[in-house]
Amino acid sequence: xxxxQLFDDLEAQWDAETRRDLDYEVADRTRRERASVGLxxxxxxxxxxxxxxxxxxxxxxxxxxxxxxxxxxxLRSDRRPVLVPLAAVAAVSGLSERATGSPVGKRFxxxxxxxxxxxxxxxxxxxxxxxxTTSGTIDAVGADCFDLSEHAPDEPRRPENVTGxxxxxxxxxxxxxxxxxx
Numbered sequence: 001x002x003x004x005q006l007f008d009d010l011e012a013q014w015d016a017e018t019r020r021d022l023d024y025e026v027a028d029r030t031r032r033e034r035a036s037v038g039l040x041x042x043x044x045x046x047x048x049x050x051x052x053x054x055x056x057x058x059x060x061x062x063x064x065x066x067x068x069x070x071x072x073x074x075l076r077s078d079r080r081p082v083l084v085p086l087a088a089v090a091a092v093s094g095l096s097e098r099a100t101g102s103p104v105g106k107r108f109x110x111x112x113x114x115x116x117x118x119x120x121x122x123x124x125x126x127x128x129x130x131x132x133t134t135s136g137t138i139d140a141v142g143a144d145c146f147d148l149s150e151h152a153p154d155e156p157r158r159p160e161n162v163t164g165x166x167x168x169x170x171x172x173x174x175x176x177x178x179x180x181x182x
Contacts, residue, residue, distance in 0.1 A: 039086055042095050043068045051075070051094035053084060055174045057131040069106035072113055083117075083176040085110050088129070110170055115141045123153055123179035128172045135179050136162075145169045153179040 046065050053061045053075065061082055063075030073089075075082045117124060118138040126148060127133045136150040137157035149157055150164040 039089065039092075040068060040070070043073050043086075043092070045098065046094070046096045049094055049096065051092050053089055054091040054093075055084060055127075056088045056090050056129055057127060057174045058090075059127070059131070059174070061175060067106060069113060070109045072110040074113075080178045083110075083113060085170065085173050087171060088174040110173075111141055111143065111146075114138055114146050114176070117176070118146070121157060123151075123157070124148075125153060125177045125179050126168060127174045127177075128168065129174055131174075134166070139165075144171070 043065060047068065048064060050062070050064050053063075053073075055061060061075060061077075061084060063077035063082065065073060066076040066081065067074040071086050073084050073086065075084060118141055121137055123135065123137055125133050125135045134148065134150055135153040136148045139147040139149050141147075145167050148166050148168055149162045150166065151157055151161040152163075155161040
């Protein structure tokens, strides 16, 4: 009779140790999987959610995540769409906790998105890391910068309306939002 109690006790210890090992393995795998998930994946998994993004200039930009690409996200708000480079994101509130089953974002980069705005001759407002905002039209997009012809947001890009030209490095861009339609 003592032996059956001994074996029952040994079996309970074995089961407890097996459960501890399994719990440890699950926790370790969860940590490793989470370590492989970046901001891009978290944003893509949160597509359609309303978020608040604090950008490096200190401003908060709120809106619905409309699209995500390599190095950028597009937020839609009541006011206007805003393109935000991921390098300019200081914090995001409202993201999904997990990125499992997330949709794939756009494969194209920030430069490609800016080239689309340039091709459409869209009037944009560009906020830089200093917090300054300049309106104008993107004339050309290079590998890591773009040329912006400055003009009032309610005027078309015509030579007589251009007040200046500047080259803006991608690394200095905090947001690009739609300006007035011309």
